[in-house]
Amino acid sequence: MSVKECTQHKDKRRKIFRRIFAGILVFLFIVLLTIFIIWAVLRPSKPSFILQDATVFTFNTSSPNLLTSNFQITISSRNPNDKVGIYYDRLDAYAIYHNQQISLRVAIPPTYQGHKEVNVWSPYVFGTNVPVAPYNYDSLSQDQANGAVLVIIKIDGRVRWKVGAFVSGRYHIHVRCPAYITFGSRNTGINVGNAVKYQLVQRCSVSV
DSSP: OOHHHHHHHHHHHHHHHHHHHHHHHHHHHHHHHHHHHHHHHHOOOOOEEEEEEEEEEEEEEETTTEEEEEEEEEEEEEOOOSSOEEEEEEEEEEEEETTEEOSOOEEEOOEEEOTTOEEEEOOEEEEEEEEOOHHHHHHHHHHHHHTEEEEEEEEEEEEEEEETTEEOOOEEEEEEEEEEEEOGGGOOSEEETTEEEEEEEEEOEEEO
């Protein structure tokens, strides 16, 4: 075989590889463009969360700078989209006070939320002898003495969007729900055995 024939053979193979590569790029571009158009047309809205109530079993401070708490929350989530479903792959609920976590993270079971559907969860949020920063402990003790403590219920996790057969990648979701717990003469809760139930119906802030 001559050198000229070898060169022509190599040139043909290069042209074939280039065409295959160009075809793959065009295919990927069309797929991504289709996904983008679908996404732009549907424009999925983030879910809405409402903290319905909180039943407080224990909320006690003790020296040195410790907090023991145990309460059950009822929280609902609504999917406002009529063409987009939501996969809640992971959700963790916990309580914070003045930006400090005061309870353990409690996992909410993964679930799928269809169009316009509402899900309701009632996890227990608790922590035993949780160390509290000295400045937060002083503030917490003062709030208790004044008869009202503002606790933030947080939910962090990962969600995915479902449009037809297409499922998006995972997105972080952050939910913040304010909960006022009152004590003593200012108690606005309902006694339920050894616990106090607070009807809150408090809308939560949601970021995705």
